[in-house]
Amino acid sequence: MNPNISYINRDIESKIKNSLNQGKVIVVYGARQVGKTTLLKNIFEKLDIPYLYLSCEEQRVKTKLVPDYLELKKMIGDYKYIILDEAQNLENPGLILKILIDNNPSLNIIASGSSSFDLANKISEPLTGRHFKFMLYPFxxxxxxxxxxxxxxxxxxxxxxxxxxxxxxxxxxxxxxxxxxxxxxxxxxxxxxxxxxxxxxxxxxxxxxxxxxxxxxxxxxxxxxxxxxxxxxxxxxxxxxxxxxxxxxxxxxxxxxxxxxxxxxxxxxxxxxxxxxxxxxxxxxxxxxxxxxxxxxxxxxxxxxxxxxxxxxxxxxxxxxxxxxxxxxxxxxxxxxxxxxxxxxxxxxxxxxxxxxxxxxxxxxxxxxxxxxxxxxxxxxx
Missing domain, CATH: 1.10.10.10 (Winged helix-like DNA-binding domain superfamily/Winged helix DNA-binding domain)
Known part of the structure; x- marks a missing residue:
């Protein structure tokens, strides 16, 4: 019965867009397979702006994303819009995000997480008052x-x-x-x-x-x-x-x-x-x-x-x-x-x-x- 649809606009999409360019990290929580990656990529593609997508489940990414700004700069280059997907897999996501924002307040970083027990604990103190939080549900x-x-x-x-x-x-x-x-x-x-x-x-x-x-x-x-x-x-x-x-x-x-x-x-x-x-x-x-x-x-x-x-x-x-x-x-x-x-x-x-x-x-x-x-x-x- 269900039609062949390419994309369904999500209710939180406009709120995420409105939270860009405010000097804060955006964190999107939601279960695995609920559409977080599709949503975040779609936001930047609709805005027609270049972005860097990094899957934090990849060992290559986990190895290079460390709490050192010079190393982080090598990884992100000149990108102003960055997606850190499944960021709970990083060893120090809160500190990494803080270092990036402290050194470059114009960066727009969206981190996603499929478990709040780990990611929320790791980012709450380093990013106190410096992040927006959203939840993505099934349709x-x-x-x-x-x-x-x-x-x-x-x-x-x-x-x-x-x-x-x-x-x-x-x-x-x-x-x-x-x-x-x-x-x-x-x-x-x-x-x-x-x-x-x-x-x-x-x-x-x-x-x-x-x-x-x-x-x-x-x-x-x-x-x-x-x-x-x-x-x-x-x-x-x-x-x-x-x-x-x-x-x-x-x-x-x-x-x-x-x-x-x-x-x-x-x-x-x-x-x-x-x-x-x-x-x-x-x-x-x-x-x-x-x-x-x-x-x-x-x-x-x-x-x-x-x-x-x-x-x-x-x-x-x-x-x-x-x-x-x-x-x-x-x-x-x-x-x-x-x-x-x-x-x-x-x-x-x-x-x-x-x-x-x-x-x-x-x-x-x-x-x-x-x-x-x-x-x-x-x-x-x-």
Whole structure:
């Protein structure tokens, strides 16, 4: 179904362009294969300016990019625009970037990274207040809608519940090929950086943890229960989840609790940055009408699309879910300046939010709106 498209403009593209020529390094984070290299090259090609592209996964590049300006100058020559791709592979990326900017403030450097646990740690101190940070996700609903003329968005978002929205997957028409590509992604790329840096002692355990999280999609997660299930200690579960989040495989949504007596405290839900990866981990690509987990897939999709949509604005809200001991629950909440917007996410348009839940939430929090999101009105809210 998907048309043969050469390029889809990304929502962060204009923000990156506007951040050039300001004497700061630009850092773009995102999972492997999410389109970082394509995006960055395309920006400079559209601007029609010469640029130097360096892949920091190449040994030749890693050897020559050292914290010495004379050596760095030999490498970059007279280029004013430089891409350092997968910069987390450099030994001292923060110091290297600082030396380059200190000695030549007119340089425009964009560094990309597929893991924030390593790159963010290495650049935060040397580049304090001297870098812009952006996040690139798999294609969003709105990126596809704006760039692919005549596309059936109702079909497309439903397909994304099964196969996700990685660029390579989206532009592949055959479902069998999609499944094969997702299998390759989830096995070869998913935790490449975690394994490269020796941060996990047992590869099978982290895979088993991801499978367990995939099965619990949309439910509150207990680290203690995962610890027992996987026969690893609580702290290891916590560390593995943190590493997976910093590798842009999963993300956490925390419960809203302002010390009201009946609210659940300290709870967390875990979602996937791409549902194709989630379904590949379970080897389950059954069509939606036959699935028992379609509600959880739809919830993950809406929450993720909301997060993607924040890139277009200037304010990023605090986000939560909410539940009480009496089982009153709201799936997704945005907070800006102490005001709340609440969303109950129901795949079926026939389901509603109870009056008691509405009243209790609105009594406790200054609420701008409470909406029910279903398959009928999804496109209006993302």
């Amino acid at each position: 969003s609903y709105n990126e596809i809608k704006k760039n692919v003329l005549g596309i059936d968005m109702d079909f497309t978002w439903r397909e994304s519940l099964l196969f996700g929205a990685y660029p390579k997957i989206f532009t592949t028409e055959n479902n069998t090929e999609k499944i094969d590509l997702l299998s390759l992604l989830s096995s070869d790329y998913l935790y490449k950086d975690i394994l490269t840096y020796g941060l996990v002692k047992n590869n099978q355990k982290i895979h088993d943890l991801l499978v367990a999280l995939a099965l619990q999609l949309g439910n509150e997660v207990s680290y203690n229960e995962l610890s027992i299930l996987l026969s690893i200690d609580y702290k290891t579960v916590e560390r593995y989840i943190d590493l997976l989040e910093k590798s842009f495989v999963i993300f956490r949504l925390r419960g809203l609790s302002r010390n009201l007596r009946e609210e659940l405290k300290g709870k967390v839900k875990i979602y996937f940055y791409d549902l194709g990866i989630r379904n590949s981990l379970l080897n389950n690509f059954t069509e939606l009408k036959l699935r028992m987990d379609v509600g959880s897939l739809f919830e993950n999709y809406f929450v993720l699309e909301k997060i993607k949509s924040y890139q277009k604005g200037t304010r990023v809200p605090n986000i939560y879910f909410w539940r009480t001991y009496t089982q009153k629950e709201i799936d997704f909440i945005e907070e800006v300046d102490g005001k709340f917007k609440a969303y109950e996410i129901k795949y079926s348009s026939k389901k509603t939010i109870s009056k008691a839940t509405k009243e209790e939430f609105m009594k406790s929090y200054p609420t701008e709106s409470i909406k029910v999101i279903s398959s009928d009105n999804l496109g209006e809210e993302i």
